[in-house]
Each structure stands twice: as structure tokens, then as C-alpha cells.
Amino acid sequence: MFTHSKRRFVQLAGLTIANRILPDWLRARPFSPPRDSGRKVIIVTFGGGVRYSETFSHEGLKNIPQLAKMRPEALFFTSCANAGVLSHFNSTASIITGNWQRVDDFGFQPPASPTLFEYYRKQTGVGPLDAWVIATNKSFSTMGAGSEREWGSPFGANVVLPKQLLLEAVDDVVKKTPQHGVANRDNVLRQLEAILNEGYEGVGWTIFKAGRQLDHHLRNTLTRGLIEFINGPEAPTSGDELTFFITREVMREFGPRLILVNFWDMDVAHWGSYSLYLQAITRTDRLTGMLWEEIRSNPNYKDKTTLLVLPELGRDGDLNTSSNGFLNHRSGDPSCRNVWLLALGAGITRGETDRPIQHIDVAATAAALLGVKTGAISGKPIREILKQAP
């Protein structure tokens, strides 16, 4: 048929001219997963959703000075699409499973297929301290493992939800000391520690304990994160800042090879304040920059860590006729679905590509970087990232 011939012709023509128009690093090569390289992978999501227009557009760059500074060192994917359900849980679950997830929007169900953490832990046999989810979004308690029987929590990640801890503490302080409330930061710290001492489950955390000593060790590690948070030089108060401090303590103390860090402050956009939304983006940008500094200065991570940064989704566009702009993320318009991905660190060749990738490609890519195989997932390894993997 003509249509078939025409399509074939276009394919062949494309192949013929590819050598002339594509840079060398962009050309497709047969992909084979690398062997275990000891590489570490940290995935950072700009959770809550952020639009291109406030980040990597010309006018948005002022909101993300750290990412803008990191970009020349990175491989930047200009088109990373979320083609799934535009809720927070499903978006991030799709990133870490490699399949578009369509489970409960608010984390009352675990992902329907195995997560990257399960693939990694089951195949390598590493313990629970080697895979972590540290999430500001308080509904992510089931993000560490999927619901498939052969996999599941025995191979899942530790999940800690710093903001949920903070919320509980603030709530308690307000109730117990209504006169002083949360104006006294020591009150907040005391309450944070008290909640932690009562056990983790109360705040929705899943931590796989390996004996009393480790539990004690773990608690001390997390408490250090809390103390740094409360006494930080800029008097931090946000959920994302606490997420950062705890992530850094976990990295310093346990050096896990696989971490998902979910920042989420920018979801304040739902409140309808554009300035608060921009402030949250800039804060997340700063924290991501600090995380990158930690990776570069911590001997456990330096030169062996690949950092993947991407928004879990965008937000509705200003021109959308049925929504209310940046306040929501439900329209499914390009502003809501089309975001970006920044890859940097070990084995990454600098550059930029507009080859479209998808959120579900992240799991396949991270698995390959860690030297593990995934099951049958929809996502495809991102060849540009894996090109130089040993």
C-alpha cells in the first residue's frame, strides 16, 4: 500500500539523514543494561507540580537560579511528559514503577506494580537502609512498595514523611500551649522529638527495623535532622526544608544507593497566591542545589551518583478556558503534562535534547543505572543517560 510505502520511505529517509543532523551523543545505540557499577541514584521530584513558565522558560529562570546554574553541567530533556493521571500520588508512583498508575489519588492504595525499590532490593539483596523515600507529601506513605504479592514491603523502601511529623507537632503545640503557640521554636522541636519517640507509625512512616540498636541509631539520625531544621540559620519552617535536612542526615549516616526525594511546598499554589507559589519554587530550587552540593562533597556520593530532577506534573496553563490557571493541575493541557528532566552527575554527558521522554522512563533508567532489571514495564530506559554508563 502507498501509505505503508510512504511511512517506510520516511523512516528510511530519517535514518539516512540522521548522521548529518543529529549530534553524535543523541544517536540511538543498542541498549544493554550496565552491570552493577556501585552507582547511586537520587530522584528528586518537584512535587506539587510546576509549570515550564515558572521554571525553564526564559522568564521563569529567575525563579530557579540553582537549577539554572546546574543546567550547563547536566543533560537537559526539554520534553518529559506525564501522560497519566494528574494527581500527585499517581504521578510519582508512575515515576517509580515505570507504569502509568491509576490507583487511589491520595495514597490509600499502594502502586499497582512493583517499584524501583523492590526491583533493586530483591535483585541485589541489600537491606532496607539502602532504599528510601523521603517525601513532603503526607499521602505518600505507601509509595515504598507496590501491591504485587511476590514483591511488596519485604523489598520496599523506608518511607519517611517529614511534613506529616511537622504537622502533628504543630497541631499538638497549638492545642497544648495556645498562649505561645508555635512562636517558640523550642516548643516545636520538643514536640517533634516526642512524636518520634512514640514510634514512627503514628505519622504514617514505614521503617524496616533491623534490631533495637539500629532503631536507636535511626532515631538519633532523624533527630539530628530535626535539630538542624529547627536551628537552621534561616529559621526554616517549611515541609520541604525538613525533608531536605532529614534526607541529608540519611545520606550522611546510611549512604543509601537509591533515594526518592519528594519536595512539595509548591503545591501551595492551590491557595491561590502566585507569589507564595513562586517562593516555594525558589525554595525547592535552593534545596535541590544544596542536595547537589551534598552529593558533590560527600565521599559516599561524590562521582558515583546520578541525580535526576523532574516535576511530577505541571499545572494548568494561563490560557486554559476551563480551569483557573496555576491554581490547579487537572485540565490535562500541555502546561499540565509537559515538563522537563534534568540529569546530572556520574556518567552524564552534558547537553540538551528535545527528544520526548516520559515520566515512566525514569524507573527503567534508574534500574539500569543501578544494574538491576525491571519486570515488564511500559517505560523505556533513556538512552542518552545510559550512554556512558560503565
Place this chain on the structure above:
Amino acid sequence: MPDQPKVSPFLQVLIDKGVFDQLPVSFSTFFFEQVKEWELLFPAERSYFERLFGLIDRSDPKAVQELFAPLRGVERKMGVNEKVWPKRQFSLDQVDFLNRSAHYPEWRKVIANIFSQIDPLLDAETARASHARLVIIVSPAELPVGPDRMWTRLKDKGKMVSLDLTEEDDVRDYLPQLLTGGKRNDGSKTLVELYAESKAKSLYDTWLIEASDALSTLVTRSAGLVKLSYDNLEVYRTRLMAEVRKILETEDIRGPRQLGAKLKQLKMLSKDIGSDPLLAEFVRSVLLSGNGTLLINNTFVEWATVQAVRRARPSLAVIHFGIRNKVKPFSSLLIYTDQKSSNPIPDQMDSLGSYVDLEVFNYYLWQEFEKHAEYRLNTVYLFVGVGMDEILVIGPPDHSLAASGGRIKLTGIYDQTKKWMNLV
């Protein structure tokens, strides 16, 4: 029938004829749900539903069939059947079903396509019955910028008009001069009152929506117009927050949609929002379904305006933003908690943050009005910053302010807008 809504006789005839039931279920049930609470719909909404289904009824059945055929196809792919989507039911289950379907983007696309064919026909009817409209959007005096940095997203759509202000002018008389043509102490009637008295098409044709009480104190009349003030609703808002918090603490609420459904059952009326059940429901819904409307004054103003435009299509609207407070450390995490009582730190105004917020909101509001055929080509928009010596005017070319040159007094603006609204 138990699920038979009480609607207008005209719509009832269409329901009885099976006009709703002949359409794909994901389309018809949405509207069936909308008309169920007929007494809580504004006249503009009722008119729209009657015109929409009237149009479908009188159209060639073959054309209707063809128009909805792609939607039937998507519904088949999605697995829509009597079990997942009972006839005349559109509940949270259906919303979840749609959202989680792999074909949801396709569904949205075919729905958009259906309306792209229906809307021009309905819009043409609307345009034939059009009349002059006026929208005044006011920014507070405390913004830290001048008119050169105001309305930056809108400037290319209109004209900056210089005002003839004198040093003797008291900023407290700025709004009175614009809205009454005189000073505050003169006690003259406002444009709003004049319109509500003589020209308004219904009780819901004239709206004042504001963050504080600058307009409420100027417009003394309450009958025949809608007045909403974030500050004046404080008692109601606090009670509402307490109720929501109680529900969250005592009941198993899975997420915002479930919370929304629960809150819909919370028929919390109050004298603070008047005795009109339609407006009481409107306010309750704006405060509970709008993001952040309980917490941030300008979000309330924006969302209430968007909803008023979408639902009531006012002919005259005066919107007054305010300065929002700075978000308090820690206690701002507790969304449904009264910030004043949970944190002893005094409230602080965030004027710069408010400026950034309003640059976006001014644009969103103008865009919202212009989405609707009622406003296109016959609406004058005045963007005003209290105390500023320039205003932004967007309007049809035949409006006198669009053609004016030189400086003009605020009272001159009043005269011309009064003329535009045929109030002379």
C-alpha cells in the same frame, strides 16, 4: 420518579421526551446532576440549560447523532456501562472513573469538540441579546508600585488613561469620586445602586465582591444587588473552618473529593450571608470548593468573581482586591485552623506578595469575563489602583474613554461610565 429533579416546565418537557436519556451517559448525567438543584441555580444558568437542551431537541436527530458519536465511541473504550455509570447518576464514583481511565484525555478532547460546535450557536443567541456591561477591578492603595508596573499582562489590550488628580484630593475620596461622582461625605448614590435600581435584569445582575469593606461602606443599599466581603464573612468563615476541622478529625475522609462531598451535606446557613438560599449556597460553595478561599482574602475575591461570572453573568461588577497577610511560620501548615488564634505573632501585611498575586489575578479575571459571549465587544473594563494617577481601560472601540486624550478627572470617568450603562 425518585430522581426526577424539579426544573422549569420547559426543561421538564425535554426530560420527559427523553432528550437527556438519548445522549451519551457521561454527558447527560453531568447536566442532569446540575439541574437537580434547580432552585439553587442563577437565572443565567437556568437559561443556559434550557437553551442547550432546547437546541439539541430542535436539531436534526441525525446531526445530533453524529455530534455525539465520537463520545459514544470513547465511552465504549472506557468501559462505560450501567454498572459503573447508572443512568442519571454523576457522583464521586463517576468522577474517579473518568480521572483514572486511560482514555480520559481522549474523553476530554471529544467533549471539547462537542462544545466547540454547540457554543458558537448558543453564543450567537447570546450576542443578539447583548447589552452594555461594566466591570471595575480595583487594587488597593498599599501596593508598592506605581501605574507603570501595574496590569502588565493586560496593557496591550487597552489604553492607559491619565487622571487629573490634585494634591488636595483625599485618597479616601478616590473611590467615591469614581463610583458616585462626588466625595464620600456627599452621600451620593453609586453607579452600582443606580444600576440595581433601574436597569438590573435580576437580583443577581449587579455584584460587589471585595476583600475588606471599602465598597460595602460606600454602597449602602443591600436590596437588589449582591455584596460579598471576605472581611465581613469572618464569623462565618471561622465557623466553617471549625466544622471542616471537626469532620477531618472525627470522620474517615480519604481525600479532597470525599471531603467536598461531605461538605456539600453541610448545610450551614448563617445570617452573616443573608437569607437568600441561592446566595448562601453560593458563598458556602466558594469558601469550600475554591482553593484557599478560606485562607487568603484575594483568593476569595478572585474565585468568587470567577464563579459569579461563570454562573450569574452580572452586567455590572465591581471587584476590590486587598492586601493579603504574610503566611505565619508553622501555623500556616494547619489549613483549617484560625491563624490568629493559633499563633500569637501579629498579622503582617504582604504588600509586595499581594502585588505579584494581583498581576496574575487581574489577568485571570479579565480572561474569565471574556470567555463568555455576554461580555465580548460590549464590556468596558476599568482597572483601577486606589490613589494612582492612571487607570487601564479596556473596552469596545466605540466607548468614549477608549478615544479620550489628555487627563481626565475621576468624576469624568464616572460620567462616562454612567453614560455607557445608560444611567442618565
